[in-house]
Amino acid sequence: MAEFLDDFLFTYQNLVYSLGVNGLLALSIYVVLAVGQLSIGQAAFMGLGAYVSALLTVKLGVAFPLVLLAAMITPALAALVVGAPTLRLSGVYLALATIGLGEVQRIVFINAEFTGGALGLSGIPTRGGLISIYGSLALALVAFVCVARSKIGRAMEAMREDELAAGALGVDLPAYKLGALVVSAMLAGLAGALNAHVSSFISPNDYGFDAAVTILSFALLGGIGSPFGPVLGAFILTLLPEVLRPLADYKTVVNGAIIVVAVIFMPRGLLAWRMGRAGAAFRRPK
Amino acid sequence: MLAQQLVNGLVVGSTYALFALGFTLMFGVLGVVNLTYGFYFSVGAFLALFATQHGASIWIALPLAALLSGCVAVVIDAALLTPLRRAKAPELASLMVTLGATMLLYSLANAALSTDIRRFPPGVIDATAIEVAGIRISMTQGLIIAAAGVMVSALLWVMNATRLGLGLRALAERPDVAGLMGVNAGALVRLVSLLSGALAGASGVLIGLNYNAIQPYMGEVMMLKGFAVIILGGLGDIRGALVAGLVVGMLETLTAGYVASSWKDAVGFVLLVLTLWIRPSGLFGRLAVKRA
Amino acid sequence: MSAPSLEIAQLTVRFGGLAAVDDVSFAVAPGRVHGLIGPNGAGKTTLFNLVCGLVAPTSGAIRLDGQRIDALPSWGRSKLGLARTFQNIRMFNDMSVLETVMTGMHAGLAESLPAVLLRLPSFRRAERAALEKAWELIDFVGLADAAQRRSGDLPYGDQRRLEIARALACEPRLLLLDEPAAGMNPSETHALEELLERLKGRGVTMLLVEHDMHFVMRLCDEITVLNFGRKIAQGAPVDVRADPAVVEAYLGAKVARSLEAPR
Ligand SMILES: Nc1ncnc2c1ncn2[C@@H]1O[C@H](COP(=O)(O)OP(=O)(O)OP(=O)(O)O)[C@@H](O)[C@H]1O
Numbered sequence: 001m002a003e004f005l006d007d008f009l010f011t012y013q014n015l016v017y018s019l020g021v022n023g024l025l026a027l028s029i030y031v032v033l034a035v036g037q038l039s040i041g042q043a044a045f046m047g048l049g050a051y052v053s054a055l056l057t058v059k060l061g062v063a064f065p066l067v068l069l070a071a072m073i074t075p076a077l078a079a080l081v082v083g084a085p086t087l088r089l090s091g092v093y094l095a096l097a098t099i100g101l102g103e104v105q106r107i108v109f110i111n112a113e114f115t116g117g118a119l120g121l122s123g124i125p126t127r128g129g130l131i132s133i134y135g136s137l138a139l140a141l142v143a144f145v146c147v148a149r150s151k152i153g154r155a156m157e158a159m160r161e162d163e164l165a166a167g168a169l170g171v172d173l174p175a176y177k178l179g180a181l182v183v184s185a186m187l188a189g190l191a192g193a194l195n196a197h198v199s200s201f202i203s204p205n206d207y208g209f210d211a212a213v214t215i216l217s218f219a220l221l222g223g224i225g226s227p228f229g230p231v232l233g234a235f236i237l238t239l240l241p242e243v244l245r246p247l248a249d250y251k252t253v254v255n256g257a258i259i260v261v262a263v264i265f266m267p268r269g270l271l272a273w274r275m276g277r278a279g280a281a282f283r284r285p286k
Numbered sequence: 287m288l289a290q291q292l293v294n295g296l297v298v299g300s301t302y303a304l305f306a307l308g309f310t311l312m313f314g315v316l317g318v319v320n321l322t323y324g325f326y327f328s329v330g331a332f333l334a335l336f337a338t339q340h341g342a343s344i345w346i347a348l349p350l351a352a353l354l355s356g357c358v359a360v361v362i363d364a365a366l367l368t369p370l371r372r373a374k375a376p377e378l379a380s381l382m383v384t385l386g387a388t389m390l391l392y393s394l395a396n397a398a399l400s401t402d403i404r405r406f407p408p409g410v411i412d413a414t415a416i417e418v419a420g421i422r423i424s425m426t427q428g429l430i431i432a433a434a435g436v437m438v439s440a441l442l443w444v445m446n447a448t449r450l451g452l453g454l455r456a457l458a459e460r461p462d463v464a465g466l467m468g469v470n471a472g473a474l475v476r477l478v479s480l481l482s483g484a485l486a487g488a489s490g491v492l493i494g495l496n497y498n499a500i501q502p503y504m505g506e507v508m509m510l511k512g513f514a515v516i517i518l519g520g521l522g523d524i525r526g527a528l529v530a531g532l533v534v535g536m537l538e539t540l541t542a543g544y545v546a547s548s549w550k551d552a553v554g555f556v557l558l559v560l561t562l563w564i565r566p567s568g569l570f571g572r573l574a575v576k577r578a
Numbered sequence: 579m580s581a582p583s584l585e586i587a588q589l590t591v592r593f594g595g596l597a598a599v600d601d602v603s604f605a606v607a608p609g610r611v612h613g614l615i616g617p618n619g620a621g622k623t624t625l626f627n628l629v630c631g632l633v634a635p636t637s638g639a640i641r642l643d644g645q646r647i648d649a650l651p652s653w654g655r656s657k658l659g660l661a662r663t664f665q666n667i668r669m670f671n672d673m674s675v676l677e678t679v680m681t682g683m684h685a686g687l688a689e690s691l692p693a694v695l696l697r698l699p700s701f702r703r704a705e706r707a708a709l710e711k712a713w714e715l716i717d718f719v720g721l722a723d724a725a726q727r728r729s730g731d732l733p734y735g736d737q738r739r740l741e742i743a744r745a746l747a748c749e750p751r752l753l754l755l756d757e758p759a760a761g762m763n764p765s766e767t768h769a770l771e772e773l774l775e776r777l778k779g780r781g782v783t784m785l786l787v788e789h790d791m792h793f794v795m796r797l798c799d800e801i802t803v804l805n806f807g808r809k810i811a812q813g814a815p816v817d818v819r820a821d822p823a824v825v826e827a828y829l830g831a832k833v834a835r836s837l838e839a840p841r
């Protein structure tokens with residue numbers, strides 16, 4: 001049995017890693033969507049985490065836990081820079097600003113010498129692996145479930161449904177939006193770092209516009225009624241090209257089509273179930 | 287040297303302005319950030335390419351390509367955005383749909399046309415350049431500058447001095463009640479799509495001519511620049527689009543000339559972030575707001 | 579003498595050329611029910627939006643229990659004890675009735691992020707208490723049978739009552755009600771009136787916009803009348819009803835409407 005598992009892991013190692021990493025990325029966009037905002041910068045946050053972590057490991061030999069920490073803090077700072085001025089405005093501004101962030105970052109990575117230019121960074125030593133990837137995913141899921149079933153989860157759903165009414169009920173809208181964006185950037189950065197340390201090689205174009213749209217399609221396919229929806233979406237979209245080989249060449253077509261269809265015809269996604277929003281049983285107290 | 291740089295900057299800036307114009311018109315009147323806009327730019331360039339390859343003169347190919355790009359825009363709007371408008375979907379839903387559609391359309395175009403760079407047949411436009419006081423400017427460049435100026439003036443005139451403009455402004459202000467005021471909202475939406483699509487298509491042809499390099503993703507590159515331009519100019523602001531286009535174009539050319547050409551593409555986005563920090567309403571200060 | 583619950587001083591807001599609220603001043607004493615009436619477009623909803631921070635005034639001052647609140651965002655005002663309902667119902671459609679009411683408790687509920695993540699006893703206690711209070715409130719407004727239903731699926735009249743419960747959830751010092759009886763049938767209106775009477779009995783200060791005149795006259799201690807953004811009368815219900823300026827404003831509006839109708 002153990003032997004079988006080893007064989008399986010050996011053959012499908014990369015796929016197993018991608019599933020976990022994409023699950024984390026799906027959760028990272030979920031937090032933003034859950035407060036009614038849209039970020040097209042998740043790939044950029046991921047790239048920032050990946051580069052920072054790879055550089056710290058390769059050039060400075062920093063310990064892995066510290067590397068991960070840095071890979072979360074740096075994108076969080078980027079999120080503050082982009083989010084603080086835009087989140088007070090209509091949601092369109094955040095979406096456009098995050099696209100801008102992605103482009104500036106790509107140009108910097110391509111042009112700066114210490115990031116290896118257009119060729120990217122290679123020879124990143126393997127760190128972490130299964131346990132850190134799936135451990136992070138599980139922790140993040142549990143945390144999101146806890147948050148959803150509390151006053152924070154209620155406030156998030158309220159502002160997604162009707163921002164104005166939520167504000168009038170005392171929900172501090174800018175704080176919630178900025179908090180969500182920062183958490184989302186940290187998760188994406190973490191995913192980027194974990195991914196960089198199991199794939200040995202990263203390049204600027206891995207974190208472009210296409211990647212951002214793919215991450216969005218995870219959440220829209222799965223639905224955002226609960227944190228499980230986006231993870232399900234990520235799993236499906238990661239497995240699909242493996243199962244249906246011919247689809248692999250048309251990944252972007254599929255992802256694009258999924259977004260269009262999901263928004264127009266299936267706004268609740270595949271997993272339409274909506275999680276309860278209280279931290280206690282709804283039973284009538286005696 | 288500097289003078290030539292500035293003229294080059296003016297040309298590049300005019301292309302941005304020309305491109306951003308339809309985009310900002312769409313946002314200003316319809317209230318949606320339509321990311322498929324860049325695709326109409328590619329469509330225009332390819333249509334003109336095919337037409338000239340089949341022997342049409344550029345003076346026929348240009349308006350034809352613009353018109354057909356406009357029609358594509360109308361169809362896409364009707365298929366994707368009208369259902370959302372009808373369902374009163376949240377504003378970001380339309381952004382997401384067009385985001386998905388852009389991916390889809392570019393990938394399909396790519397599969398059908400390949401990413402090879404194509405060129406117009408030689409002699410499609412008079413290649414001689416005028417030279418004044420040591421500054422060279424080609425026929426296409428002159429055309430681009432003129433087109434940007436004329437289009438902006440025409441649009442401003444339509445918006446501010448005609449009955450049509452009045453209807454458009456009513457639609458922009460209160461889409462819910464525009465219908466009651468005798469404005470045929472559906473027809474106006476189609477008209478705006480047609481106009482914006484045609485503007486995108488025309489600028490695709492002109493810019494394709496200028497660089498003589500046509501490929502499916504050319505619209506996406508332009509689109510990313512377009513964001514910087516429309517935010518700097520103020521979302522939905524026609525005058526702002528012109529000025530911001532020129533500013534970004536000039537600064538890019540100067541960066542390429544005096545810093546390094548590889549950094550010029552960052553200019554727009556740095557401006558974008560700075561604008562958002564300092565003055566999110568853009569150069570002329572009209573913030574797109576939601577009504578309570 | 580204590581400060582008035584709500585004090586509005588020379589409040590003005592302009593939208594372009596239109597002064598939707600024009601130099602309006604009045605005060606609401608604690609525990610009283612104050613009516614705000616006027617023809618369509620008089621500026622009543624706009625005044626509410628000003629008070630709760632959805633629209634910024636062009637000039638003037640707003641005080642809640644003596645404290646200036648005009649610079650605060652809407653969530654800041656809610657924390658000071660201001661709550662409202664909306665003329666066009668604003669529901670959190672997917673939430674259950676109980677969840678909706680619990681959302682209304684947001685400002686007063688102490689749940690820190692660590693407590694939420696670790697499910698600390700303090701968090702559990704807070705949630706249980708919130709749930710208990712939510713049950714009480716839906717009992718109070720008569721929605722207990724619908725406790726687990728999706729808010730968006732409730733009939734219109736029930737949604738209005740749910741909005742009131744949601745607003746009451748934060749134990750407001752001042753409650754703003756924008757046409758709570760709009761679209762209700764007579765028996766629903768009657769039930770609502772009873773509900774508001776009971777609220778009044780509990781000492782909740784209210785500012786009430788309503789087109790149903792009998793309703794307003796019976797419930798309110800004092801009435802302010804707006805027309806074209808200006809205050810044209812104020813006083814006890816009997817006096818306001820007899821005021822010629824008020825009669826003319828309403829009559830004028832009615833005549834204008836009857837002139838428009840045939841076209
Ligand atoms: N955000 C806004 N921008 C521009 N004009 C506005 C805005 N809000 C309200 N108005 C205008 O202000 C005026 C007053 O509107 P308001 O909604 O306050 O009236 P109201 O007294 O509540 O009327 P009703 O009884 O119909 O509810 C109207 O002419 C309205 O069109």
Ligand SMILES: [Mg+2]
Pocket residue numbers: 622623624665
């Ligand atoms: Mg009103």
